[in-house]
Amino acid sequence: MGTTASQLPKDLLSEYQELTFLTKQEILLAHKRFTELLARDDRNCPNPRVPMSRILTLPELKSNPFKERICLVFSTSDNKDGSLTFEDFLDLLSAFSDSATSDIKSHYAFRIFDFDDDGTLDRKDLERLVNCLTGDTDETRLTSDEMKQLINNILEESDIDKDGTVNLSEFQHVISRSPDFVSSFKIVL
């Protein structure tokens, strides 16, 4: 469905309200910010796509260490370049909104952390995750000993079936024990 340049039609608005966790105000604000990101000639296209480089200029995403993964996860483009249509953008905001359920958030968090897209978090994924969390420069990385000790501890705590990787159910089990996850997995425009 294409969005016209300045206004969202009312039926689309109510459809989006039903299909996402966003309120009417939030959808309209998202539409405004999305059209600002579009290049001028793209604005009248039926279903415009914003390239990843422009999405990453949003202040809410600019300094997030997971920004590329977020774009890649929510993108529906065929060549996996992380570009987002307006509906992808709404999906993103819905998963990160205030009223989204813990299930949805943990599902998307798992996909964001799965750097190699194979459906599980293995040692390499976990290592890249920890590096994103601590900062990926030479001074801020953990030493290799600390990293090994940390990943061993993580796998011991969360890998229930002892296959050396964390799958979605085990991940959601860990998330369900943390009360702060839902309030910290939030991006509000």
Place this chain on the structure above:
Amino acid sequence: MYWARERETSDAGGHIHYSPHQSLRLRERPSNSAVQRPPQFNWNTDQPEEGAKGRPRNLKELPLPMELKKAIRQVQQMKVPVMSNWQSWKISKSKTMKRFLEESREVLAYVAPWRRTLHKIGGHFGGGVQSYFLFLRFLVVLNFLSFLLIAGFVLAPSIVFQSSPGNSETQNSIDRTECMIYSPEPQSLSVFYQYFLDLLTGMGFMEYSYLFYGFYNNTEMMNTQVSYNIPVAYLLTTAFYFIFCLICIVLRMGAVIRDVVKTGGGAVGGYSTLVFTAWDYGLQGNRATNLKQNNIRYQLQMDLEEERIRKVAASLTMAQTMGLYSLRAVLNLVVFGLIGGAFYAIFKATQFSQSQTGDNFLHLIVQYLPSIVITAANFLVPFLCDKIALLEKHSPSTTVILALLRAVFLRLVSLGVLLFTLWSGITCNGVTENTACSVCQYNHKQYQCWETRVGQEMYKLAVFDFITVIAVMILVEFPRRMLVDHCPCKLAQFVGRQEFVVPQNVLGLVYGQTVVWTGALFCPLLPAINTIKFIIIFYCRKITLFQNCRPADRTFRSNSSNFFFLLVLLLGWSLATVALIYAAVMIHPSMSCGPFRFLSMMWSVVPDSLQTLSNSSRDFLYFMGSQAFCIPLFVSLCVVLCYIAALASVYGKTVSLLRSQLKMEGRDKQFLVKKIKELNSANRRNCEAWNPTSRDSFGTK
């Protein structure tokens, strides 16, 4: 790329069904396949009633991109279920109700003050600091609503009926004239700063005003059209104010408790919880992100270090552990001694200040002596306890919890000590045969109008608390930041910028609110003063946060600490309730002032006014209070409680059963994977034996 999960059920509307075989095969050839494998969706919707109710929620909760959700919705809408009139009416009503709730939630969020500021604070300093400001906003709204309640039911009628001619005061039925002397001395302004002194102490021109209890009369308005009994209104409004605050706090706790219970008390997480849930996605700006990353790295390194140390400490000998425990016992005794010393100092200071009268600036200091001693104790004792806690060698999380518990105990009990001292002065330690109290049942020489005096003490506490906050901000925080920023000396770099410590600040708010609750009966305008005070404190804290502070090194967990703040607030509320009930029931009201002056007990105004009601309502109220009603009510509440406890234990057992089932399924999966590998390799060997030139499509593995 989408993948399948082991098992997923949803009980309303569409039925999502994932096949387990796909995940096993995915395990065989990871990331080589670019095949899109969407989760299979069962298009046969059955049970239209449940489906209709759950359908909108169900679509939102599907982790699919928008196009697929739209397609599913279209299919669902095409299948128009055959429903009766009643069902379709019910569905449309529930839809309108849901939409109405969403709209009202939007309006409420729009109207809530300081929305943008709180968002900015959360972005720069994280969820822990934001929870302090959310708590402050909750208290501001609570105080403002309480002020409206009191103004509507007590203040406005007093002002109106004061000037109208139709009121009647009940006649003086007591002939003890010496108890009726009350001269609040609204002097003319003899000295120019008298105005300012009176403003600070609540005496002089402020004493005999709507601010304090002593000004209100026991007027009972008895017109033909309207009748309003001010004493009853005064007492019942205060009671409703307390109940209203309790309901607000419990409602706010309800949402937080649900999260805490679900996660089993929010145990201080292991490494996986930290790594998976630590990142705050609301942070904006490079500075905040770098700080958060430093924070996480620091925490991980500390936890790993603690684990290494714990492995060493587990190998301590028996003698060393005994030594450690005895050291801890001695240090706890020292801490209790410090706290006891603080209480004694408060007791003495209150006694001294209550017995002095005077007029000059020195007298102002004497008036404020209890407040000064309480504030000094609340600053010094936790500081010393922190230093002592370093010797106790607990783990860092235990140290934080212990420090908070000690600080809470100190703050609330010091207020209790102040109230106890006042009580012992007013009622001569409860001994009414003592000469000072035998005439009027209270110490009428020292306290001509004791309720106003108690109100003044609470007013002074509130004012001094406010002055302390402003003074600390101006005299300590701003100079410290200027020193750190502009002085290159080593001491400044060592001390560093101020850290915004959330727990201590929250305890300060709880203390201020407890003071207001305790003084509400005696100083009806105190909630209004507190609203203004908290609003100013909000802006001051915001300024100091952005100008002077750096974020804390240790993250403060927002959800579990929210519950702790509300619990402490509830403790303060119960302390104030005990004081209120005692004052209303046990102490003889002053005979020279106030709306209860000709009664022997404040509460007796309610039974007296009940007599004037009509027979049927009186009988109804008596029935509600009688045993025939209360005992069955109590028994049925016990039954409901037992049922809920049984339900909770059943849910707990179900959770542990599901957990062990999860473990077993993992093992089953491993077994099946092994079997499949063996079968595959056997198959391949067979194929190659029959036809050595063929290769199967899976490639070599």
